[in-house]
Amino acid sequence: MHNSTQSKDHSSTRLMLSLGILSAAIIAFQLALMQILSIVQWHHFAYMVISVAMLGFGAAGTVLAFFRQRLLQGIGWWLPVLMISCGISMSLVVYLSQLSFIRFDSYMLFANYTHIGRLLLTYLLFFIPFLLGALAIGLVFDHYVAIIGKVYFANLLGSAAGGLLLLALLWYLYPNRLPAIISWLPVIAGAMIIPQLHKRTGALRLFALLACVMCALTIVFPPTLHLSQFKDLSKTLLLPEAAIKMERTSPYGPIQAVSSPVLRYAPGMSLAAEQPVTASTAVFLNGDWLGAVAGYNQADTTFVLHNTSFDLPYKMADRKDVLVLQAGTGLEVAHALSRQATRIVAIEPNAVLTTALQQTLSADNDSLFYHPAISVHTTDPRIFLLTDTAYYDLIHLPMAGSFGGSAGLYALHQQYLLTKDAFMHMWPRLQEDGAISISAWMDYPVRHPLKLAATLAEVLEALNIRQPRQHITAIRSWSTISFVITKRPLTTAVVQNIRRFCNQWQFDPVLLPGLQPGERARYHFLQDSSFFQHIDALFSNDRNALYANYDFNIKPATDERPYFSQFIRWKNLSHLAAYFGNRSIPFFEIGYLLVVITLVQIAVVSFVLVLLPLFRRGWKGKHKTGVLLYFGGIGLGYMFVEMVFIQHFTFYFGHPVYAAAAVITVLLFFSGCGSYMAGRFAGNKKAMVIITAIIIVLLCIYATVLMPLLQQTKHSALPVKTGVVLLLTAPLAFCMGIPFPAALSWLARMEATDIPWAWGLNGCVSVISTALATIIAVEAGAALVLWLAALAYCLPLVVWSRWL
């Protein structure tokens, strides 16, 4: 008897371990796919991957509803089969998705409709491992519902470990190698639970062996990732003698440096410049342009930025102490050095990039980062601003937008350096004669320059500057616009310097004290004067009217809504379509539209794959409305919280990958702990009402104070910040881990046939809520998402109070 109990405990522990490993694999695989799609396409497909993963869980619930009895009867056989199959599919799907007839291209979705079919096929492929893995997890949940808290704990703990595992792997492995490594985990998990005395034990062992061979093969022969032909790296590699001279991997994504004798960079260079630009090396992150690397001490050539509008701050006054925020490839650092700055502080959060610039690429930048005048800090620029005590003559920011427009690819980028709050933090770091400079590409219809001007106008206003136009200047080349705001009013001498500079290089001043209307377009004529009228409106009382009526969103970004490059206003789409044609609209804001399309597609697919089959089967449970509201509510609420936390902690830690890993790990770990305790509350209605109420109260508090609290403590040391994050996340996550297993346990006792419905509904709502949370955050701010999460948790509260 004692031996039997021991053996039972042993097998239960092994099963929990196996479940944990499988859960780790699923999360790690999900993050790996997000990284792979960021490289071959763009980062927006992260939402697709999250949604597909959730869809797998939802569909698993449907399959369970249909074949529950059969699967439960043969659980000893099915569990290892499903887990091992999950591993095999993980090793294969990336291979298959890269086949020429399956591979899709985001841009081609709107130009060649066969790519919509390819996209759906890719959805389907990526869906398979999640479905198989989720089926195994669902089976365990269902079969071991008596110890659901323990099971859910193993599931969440494993998931948390999966997030950490992937983060570690990203430092050492190229993303194409990740699926093969991760695919071992489900195979191991499946092999661990092959029953000893089963009639098919031999077959299962053989299956596991074959899976091992397959996984080993994919490690040896990893899939080749084919980048979209429209990615910057793909186009650059077509140039004559183009060669990748450096390649590194990092949690930010792979970094490549490409050299070619025809690769030249001189943004918006003056047409009066006669000297050809010399070749440079270009650096790409995830296949997207990051910047050029150029030498600074070639005696025979002028520094590449001297003939551009970027030189404006150096022509206004001497700049000895310069702070370059988000230094990237160091071009602006070299610029400062070429203008005799004596102390240059370069801030770049990407450590792998700075190391590459100091080592492999040092010959390309004349060993820039070893120059005694330069100090490099590998940290987030916003964190640096809060901790730094020095003062600068010039703070330089990276260029906003991209040449020719980015087609809205960056609409969902959280750009915390371009928010109003960021400029407010820069201001105290300026010397009395100090200035902040930033440039943007001139786009059409005008968006980036206007949003930048609006931001600077509001910042000057917030600083109580009485005559803001005396503190700002802007000049325009044929394709760029450079702004400088100054702490002191612009003096006559400075204004003369600016005019002289403009005359020399044929630039046109846009904002300058004493400017005559005729001066604004002497060299670079615009079709009409509306751009100047809008710029003037931004510095007048008409600003809000312009915000309200302009076709694009040009209101400044804030820390709460840090989407500087998000311009689309849905209500004006028809007006844009009337001018540019329906087919052109996607290319204004392709990034944002992709998320909306993902939301619509995935909502339809999840309805068809999850809910429709369940409806067809019929729902015989007594508590339909209760189950619907309860599991729908917690699915929506949980994902909303997760998405907001990822956004806020990206701001807090200054690193999106670390933030995602931290949120997923901490949230899942403490939710796991909560679920472990769920058994104690399962039969206690009063306790459940209290727990749900605590969640709602905490969410309401967070919606009000979370961002201000993070802003206040952002400068703290990492251990303090980690403590803050734990303190903020742990109690909430602990409570949020309880409702799901507690209700499942209750259902198992009262209405077991409702379990697949609960599982499916939860998955289905989670699918939709990932993309939905992002859209709401962009449109109305992250705080509203938290308020809605609180509202979503009111649903289980109502259910506990009325139905259960």
Add this chain to the structure above:
Amino acid sequence: MLSTICYIGLFLLLAPWQEDVYKAKREKMVSQQIQRRGVKDPVVLKAMRTVKRHEFVPADQTKNAYDDRPLPIGYGQTISQPYIVAYMTEVIKPQSHFKVLEIGTGSGYQAAILSAIVKEVYTIEIVPELGKSATEKLKTNYRNVQVKISDGYHGWKENGPYDAIVVTAAAEHIPPPLISQLKEGGKMVIPVGSTFLTQMLILVEKKNGSTTTKNLLPVTFVPLTRKKSE
């Protein structure tokens, strides 16, 4: 063997009919997409009616050749929307004696249009595969076009200076050698925009030793604010 003969017979039988279909599509393209948007130059309209656009697009895009949109041609490049080609040609005010340099041959369609209007066209393509394909397409019917596979940054000094330069693949700076190879009073046109969407054309003019630019908007967009205040 028999089936091959049948296919060839069928092709020969249908080819003239197919050509008529394309001709009708070109007529429609010119009247609905180009004239209606304001392109008036008769020589440009004639060239747009004459040059067979479907011969310059990849086989899988033939059916879309006369659509009002750019089409992918591989290597991350597109063949511009018909209207943009016509508009870019019109803004350089082409004359029959002109010598024109094109930077970025791409599909070869823009060079073919110019070839139907001006005396000499020199075109440079940096992607060898595109350059070779365009050379093949242009060599029979467009004999006044010379294609070079090279870096367009330095222009084609031997044949310069040029009355006009058409840069179809925009760079973030205008190469000084191109400005120096432009005749006094000459025009250079550069499209600026994201892939599949030309939002603006930059017209560079060289006059009296000074180089000026003008933004030309293929689609003049009037923001709602102005509409309201009017």
